[in-house]
Amino acid sequence: MTQEPDSSVQMPRENAQLVVVGTGYRAVGDLTIEAKASLEQADKVLCLIGDPLVTQHIQHLNPTVETLDGHYAPGKPRQVSYEEMVQHILAEVRRDQFVCVALYGHPGVFAYAGHEAIRRAQLDGIPARMVPASSAEDWLFADLGIDPATHGCQSFEATDFLLHHRVFDPTSLLILWQVGVIGMFDRVPDFDARPGAAVLAELLTMHYPDDHPVTAYEASPYVAAPPRVTTVPLAKLPDTPMSAATTLVVPPLPERPMDRDVLARLTGRA
Ligand SMILES: C[S@@+](CC[C@H](N)C(=O)[O-])C[C@H]1O[C@@H](n2cnc3c(N)ncnc32)[C@H](O)[C@@H]1O
Incomplete structure (x- = not known):
């Protein structure tokens, strides 16, 4: 508005x-x-x-x-x-x-x-x-030891990702925000994350194997407490406890082969 x-x-x-x-x-x-x-x-x-x-x-x-x-x-x-x-x-x-x-x-x-x-x-x-200040993504890169430059990085709001069929590359890192509140348009205390997670898992299994590891991540507010990091096979995502503070990390599939023609053009070595 x-x-x-x-x-x-x-x-x-x-x-x-x-x-x-x-x-x-x-x-x-x-x-x-x-x-x-x-x-x-x-x-x-x-x-x-x-x-x-x-x-x-x-x-x-x-x-x-x-x-x-x-x-x-x-x-x-x-x-x-x-x-x-x-x-x-x-x-x-x-x-x-x-x-x-x-x-x-x-x-x-x-x-x-x-x-x-x-x-x-x-x-x-x-x-x-x-x-500006540190976002959840900044803490995620630090806590999980991920450099977004290695395979590229795609970042979406989870409900938006599903509703708009966002186009993504499974060989690049995928980060989904608000994964514990998929489909929650009004404020609902004790929101059940499972139905949304099931729809998400269904879509992701069209692009990744069932046993592809995915990580539900929650940064810790305290130096003395570790972050919450739960890694499960993709098929188990709907059974994974998630809250309004969970961000999902989907690691990339193996890189596709480099385009030798483009490489030759970039280096001038045909
Ligand atoms: C409304 S957004 C706020 C994002 C915030 N402004 C930021 O810069 O990170 C809420 C989403 O941020 C992420 N988030 C919030 N708290 C988090 C935490 N402790 N650890 C990881 N992600 C968190 C989750 O994806 C959550 O659904």
Whole structure:
């Protein structure tokens, strides 16, 4: 949904500014120096974090912090919650103050509210920008020892991947986000991941063998606790416990042979 500038609000906005920062995954440790400075200097902080430790830390940096969690409710369509969050953020910015919004992970990765609030603030002529942070994918590369350059890397939202028949290359790494909430359009506590995982497994087995290993991955927020890494044969995916925080890794099939003609053209050695 797109919206035009709010012409009903005519007050001067000399101080209005919006900075959307990420808090990464490691509780507190992923906060960059720039994000921390924005949180400390803001007139108002809004956050959507999940981890109470991080929210508590932000409260320590800036006592104005208020959480956006209240916009979620069981059975409420996610898009309605996101729109309310954007409206909430803009209402604070339009009070002519410096607002910092903290979102977990990278604030621009699978995070509609941050991008949209920045877009609408900029339409209003208000300075607005994003400060990046570690996403789940960044932690996944580190924890699982995967370099996305080796075979290339494809990254999709799992429901979107199924609904739109996204075209992918099985000889390249495949990462599927939100794999534990496939088909969950409204917020459903205790969502059953199995039906969605069964549909996904059915599609993937058209491209990979049944025993192809796939990994359900969850980064750990704490240095002392390891990530949750569960590797199973593809056929067993529907029986694998997954949550809203699970990302699925499908390793590549063996490389297809190199195209010698292209190689010759690239090297000039025919
Ligand atoms: C709404 S997206 C948020 C992504 C986040 N902004 C980021 O930069 O990583 C939620 C999805 O991120 C991934 N995710 C969230 N927490 C995770 C964790 N602890 N470990 C691995 N993936 C996670 C899962 O795919 C989850 O369904």
